[in-house]
Amino acid sequence: MWRQIEKIAADVKPKFRVLVIANQKGGVGKTTTAINLGTALAAVGERVLIMDLDPQGNASTGLGLSRQERKITTYEVLTDAATIAEAIVATKIPGLSLVPSTRDLSGAEPELMSQPRRNFRLRDAFEAFAATDPGITYVLIDCPPALTLLTINAMVAADAVVVPLVCEFFPLEGLSQLVSTIELVRGGLNPKLAIQGVVLTMFDKRNTLTEQVAADVRAHFGDKVYQTVIPRNVRVSEAPSHGLPALIYDVKCPGSQAYIKLAAELIQRERQLNHMAA
Numbered sequence: 001m002w003r004q005i006e007k008i009a010a011d012v013k014p015k016f017r018v019l020v021i022a023n024q025k026g027g028v029g030k031t032t033t034a035i036n037l038g039t040a041l042a043a044v045g046e047r048v049l050i051m052d053l054d055p056q057g058n059a060s061t062g063l064g065l066s067r068q069e070r071k072i073t074t075y076e077v078l079t080d081a082a083t084i085a086e087a088i089v090a091t092k093i094p095g096l097s098l099v100p101s102t103r104d105l106s107g108a109e110p111e112l113m114s115q116p117r118r119n120f121r122l123r124d125a126f127e128a129f130a131a132t133d134p135g136i137t138y139v140l141i142d143c144p145p146a147l148t149l150l151t152i153n154a155m156v157a158a159d160a161v162v163v164p165l166v167c168e169f170f171p172l173e174g175l176s177q178l179v180s181t182i183e184l185v186r187g188g189l190n191p192k193l194a195i196q197g198v199v200l201t202m203f204d205k206r207n208t209l210t211e212q213v214a215a216d217v218r219a220h221f222g223d224k225v226y227q228t229v230i231p232r233n234v235r236v237s238e239a240p241s242h243g244l245p246a247l248i249y250d251v252k253c254p255g256s257q258a259y260i261k262l263a264a265e266l267i268q269r270e271r272q273l274n275h276m277a278a
């Protein structure tokens, strides 16, 4: 009897949530959001894994991992040469670990094109990882600025998408392409994929265009847009060159404080999503 209960408990034990940070535009704050949201979640006791899925490796650099230290990377995970458990490394931040990337990752896409289950490589890898009971509660995947096979793999493996957006000219035009990709994935490869939220980044409240674009985005996406906006803040942009999250480099700066608020809002939404699913 007790054995049975233990088995049932193991089966229903919630697996980590996989959130993919995606936008095919470069320079919108994907990597900054992955690093600082990850740090903020870790600070409140979550156990977070950031997966660097961009061949530029900015998340790995921003977390202070030198090129020489990147031995087993997302490239090996995608091409089945290593497991996530083998690729994972600790960072300086307690509760935050990383699967790093290097330029090698740009070779994964052409290699995978002719392979079976090419869209499911990450999902398969995360399922194997979950079976090792790694004690991770959140995975954040930092995507490259493209809607190609790497991002599709991330969306297929994910529970939900977080979309960073800069309030500049015509952000909705670029977003429609992203939203149709999400719809496409939801229509076949991963029906459960949700949009966790849209986060307005590098917000400059002195700029009237910013306010106007933000209003348009909120009119279009409604309450999918987080209340918290991330201000443009020079301390946030300085932090990566020190190999540190802004939250560690300068926790008091407005950008860091905004990421702490964003994490709280995200957790609140996760509770609602789980409540609805239950």
Ligand code: ADP
Pocket: 025, 026, 027, 028, 029, 030, 031, 032, 033, 058, 145, 201, 202, 203, 230, 231, 232, 233, 234, 236, 237, 238, 240, 255
């Ligand atoms: P992406 O990953 O979408 O290409 P990044 O996160 O690398 O975008 O951000 C692009 C650039 O903008 C980086 O130099 C980063 O340091 C800077 N940046 C990101 N967020 C902020 C912010 N809130 N304030 C100031 N600079 C920022």
Ligand code: MG
Pocket: 030, 031, 032, 054, 058, 142, 143
């Ligand atoms: Mg990036």
